[in-house]
Amino acid sequence: MLTVTDLHVSYGSISALRGISFSIPAGAIVTLIGGNGAGKTTTLRTISGLLRAKTGKVEFLGEDITALPAHQIVARGLSHVPEGRMVFSNLTVDENLSMGAYLLSDKALIAKNREYVFSVFPRMKERLKQTAGTLSGGEQQMLAIGRALMGNPKFLMLDEPSLGIAPRLISTIFEKIVEINQSHGITILLVEQNANLALEVSQQAYVLETGSIVMAGESKKLRADPQLKATYLGG
């Protein structure tokens, strides 16, 4: 579904990605793990068009999207939930969801997506008129994911959904991620620092280290890998 080939990205003279390649099959949950500054967020931002690649290629559904602006990439069904729950804090939950369907004009489809978001996150229905900035961390993350779902994506990229969220809510959110993948067949690329959790829900994983992929394979096998265990899984 998504193929990244030899992607190089740099911030000024500092290179953040040094030629990474990977591909994600339709219907899968794939995770990208790695420490701080490994280039995980940079990878997502480059795919969704928020950053420009120096060289390399990003193909989505067979189309080269490397040079497309962000809003045209969203229009093709690739949605990005940015790191740090970037909700529109001054808009209400309802308005945030409407913004997620910004590119859709079919009213029936928007209503259907809204119902779907409510079925996944019933909490959002309760908080409809509340200003997004006043939600708890976990609720804001739900809203950010819900907002992305409003756009009817085929492919969802989640950047650190567990960041700064109460531990009890983390497992709920990860259950929801699996549910979205299974019930709606939405392909998911998950970026996580919490490698244990990410490897648990995903089928395939790539390990990123200072801008290069150092390890790749089935999540199950990687979980058993002694080296990975020592570095990322805490023993």
Next chain:
Amino acid sequence: MPRPHLYLLATLACAFGLSHFSGRMDPYFLDVLTGVGINIILAVSLNLVNGYTGQFSLGHAGFMSVGAYMAAAVSVFLGPRLLGESGGTALQQGSLFLAALITGGCAAALAGLAVGVPSLRLKGDYLALVTLGFGEIIRVIFQNFEPLGGALGLNGIPAYTTIFWVLAFVGLAVFVVTCLVNSTYGRGFLATHDDEIASEAVGLNTTRYKIVAFVIGAFFAGTAGGLYGHFKMTITPTGFDFTKSIEIVVMVILGGMGNTLGVILAAILLTLLPELLRPIAEYRMIIYSLMLIVLMLARPQGLFNFKFGKAKL
């Protein structure tokens, strides 16, 4: 009928009513009221850019001067040819003035587009510097452009500005901005302000939103300039310098960024204040500045931070 339409009708009715009685009103009061109206147009239009969309433009006086000069050029150079020796009827003068104001507004909007397209990819301080530079460039251009009077300014502009025109354009500016930010499309301005990355991630073309805000803001600054020129009957490049831009920015900040009603009240207050302080002549600018500092310390969120219609922030 949605509320903004009612406001527009009410303002237009007021405009008609006031212009009917303006002959009997104190000329000083009318002058002050005209100044207040022009400042409201400037502040409300800048609020769309600096408040709702969250950009920081310091070039509003530049757009105002483009509008002032273009509108004045229409009535000074085209007016005599179109209206003939007699000066034309009131209706003819009115149509000419409307055409002049729209020309001024469009010229300013074009200038806004020309500045906005390359510079709105910049953020925060950088955008402020670019717009500041633009304002200065415009000033220097008019200062050296002899056909429009050069450094001496453009004189002999007919006094077409009446309280009716001012209030009508105040109504129009408030109406357009309020309707825009309360519309589905307009929510994009607020979203761009809240978080640019998240906006782009849901598929908003944030650059286009910023440019639209900039162009509409510049249009109304241009019409305000046109009204100003036909009110003072003479315009000089120095009348639209950096301090004028700052004055408008202060109105927006004091009123509460992205709060139309607050910004209107701040524009009224900051126009009246120097007038009210006139009796203590030499101390008035000191007191004015001190009051600004105190107000900002006491109410950093804006003096009038409450909701107007649905738009908030």
